Amino acid sequence: MGEYIIKRTLQMTVVFFLFLVFSYLLFNAIPGNAFSNLLLNPDLPPDAYNRVLELYGLDKPLFERLQLYIVNFFKGDFGYSYKSFPKTPIELISERLPRTLMLFAIVNIVSFYTGFFIGKILAWRRGSQSETWITLTSVFSYTVFYPWFALMMLWVFGYKLGWLPIGKFLYPEKWYDAPFDSDIVFSSMIKFTIVVSLIQFAAYLATRGIESLSSRRNLRFASLIAIFIGSYFYWNNGAALIKKPYAADIAYHMILPVMVVTIVAFAGTALLTRTTMMEVLKEDYILTARAKGISQKRIRDRHAARTALLPVVTSFIFTIVTIIDGSVLTEQIFSWPGMGQLLLQSVLEEDIPVAMACFSFVGVFALVAHLLADISYSYLDPRIRIKSQG
């Protein structure tokens, strides 16, 4: 396994290098540059434009710039943003990234679980009337034109009913006398989420070996309750108590985008789960499981859904890969100041260092996600074993 990971990492480095070169060349193929608009300003001396280009090194030939960029990139120097000069791309990204990750991590987890759950119920209740209706609804939300749907939801919940905020990720007026930045609140929310999921996962692992099914279930339920009580105390004590109203404000703003993206995203998982699970249900080992006298629910979850998981996880990982580029549309519609907006803005302004940094991030994210997918396959399906040789 270790050898495999090293080999893959080397391959990924080559792919990433090519990715960098092509992205850089493509950005430079856009006519004009970030400072072209200076030429339109009659108040500036003609020389000013050339001086600015010189300052940013844009007067050098393309190949030389590319070489310099790549060398600096691997040294960890991504340059400076053209448009927000003293800031580096890393500073810009580290400000925006948590906002996007928080939103889409929740969307992905919620939509994966609902999609998988609904999918397996659909396959299980094949032929019933509820199956027909839920499948039709899923097909609708899978095929609906997403921006239109998002705007309709905004109109209904934000404008007509007025239950949820129309845009932005916080109410600025609430934050005037906030003792800290929104980023701090964001990062502590993310840390909290990660810790909770790790505890939940650890509890799952710890109870795996217990032979009695009922005590296993009870312990897992107890751990869930413990997590709830623990989070209640966490948010009502010490440093977290001050952050609580601000965190709540952000969470309130997240409801609508999470809901809308989930409605659109769950359907793909649900329909795929339904199809693969219907195939699995025809298998002989489902009959064996029934003959063993195992409960229907356990056959559904343990035997059918577990085996149907592989293609679903594959498609889920591909979805994760598209988080950043997929966020462009969502963040634009909900005025969510995250990576998607940064990416779009930097491309439109030809802020090449920022755009390149954003795209490199997307590239690394995609490559690592694929590697993780390949590794996770061997755990999901023991028939796939990664050979350490060859």
Added chain:
Amino acid sequence: MSKEVLSVKNLNMHYETLSGDVHAVKDVSFSVKEGESFGLVGESGCGKTSVAMSLLQLQADNAKISSGSIQLDGVELVGMNESELRKVRWDGISIVFQGAMNAWNPVVKVGEQIREAIREHYPEKSKAENTEKIESLFKMVGLDAAVIDRFPHELSGGMKQRAIIALALSCDPKVVIADEPTTALDVVIQDQILNEIKKVQQLLGLSLIYISHDIAVIAEMTDQMAVMYAGSIVEIGPTEKVFSTPKHAYTRLLLESTPSVVGEKKKLRSLDGEPPSLINEIIGCSFSPRCPDPSSDCENPIKEMGLVEIEPGHFADNCCVDCG
């Protein structure tokens, strides 16, 4: 005389399909005594597996048991609800399926799949007890204890089938159904598996229902046997008697279609035509269209059909006793 463990009386089962009801099991009655092995033989599609599935009531959703009774140790199984049936399955009657290749869930370890069955029926047992039980079962069927932690794809076909037998025995069932357990295996492994089943059956004093289309295997494996044709039993009796003095024309032809290793060389006989469609109700003798020598009486619809006792314990369908 040992007592009856399983008794099936006048069992009727049909599949509801778009083109009409398929009567797969018609008026089937037989019983299995303690420690006895009972063979069910017939060609493909004659309803052997449908009988097996009816015993555990694992038949497809469109299958309906219209009448009859199945009693396990005096407890009626027909009409039981799902949760009562779940208790009977594996604990009362377990089954060795045909095609062991696909009978294992590919993503769960073999030991875990056996453990799951024991856990369902004996939740009070500890993990160590279960492991011990599985190891002893594996030893009995000639498998290494290390197989517990293997995934099904890591085993050969023969090993999978041995493990399936261990799985079938895991809850100490009263009756084990072996539904063509050797179909997918080569002859050498087939023989090993058959010996294994026989050994285990004698060792544990199991009641065994052995289903096969291979009449030679039935001869080797069983004490009592029944021949099925078009959904009904046409001849039933002690295996020895059925083989030495077959009464029904179909049984005789079935025996003549199998080569014998000893004795004079005989030309094998084959049968023209195909089994009747089970969708239409068959009036009169179901075998008469294919019977090589039907008597004039055979197609008489008024003639009473049914099994008649020819000698003690040996029954045959009354129509075909003399023809063929």
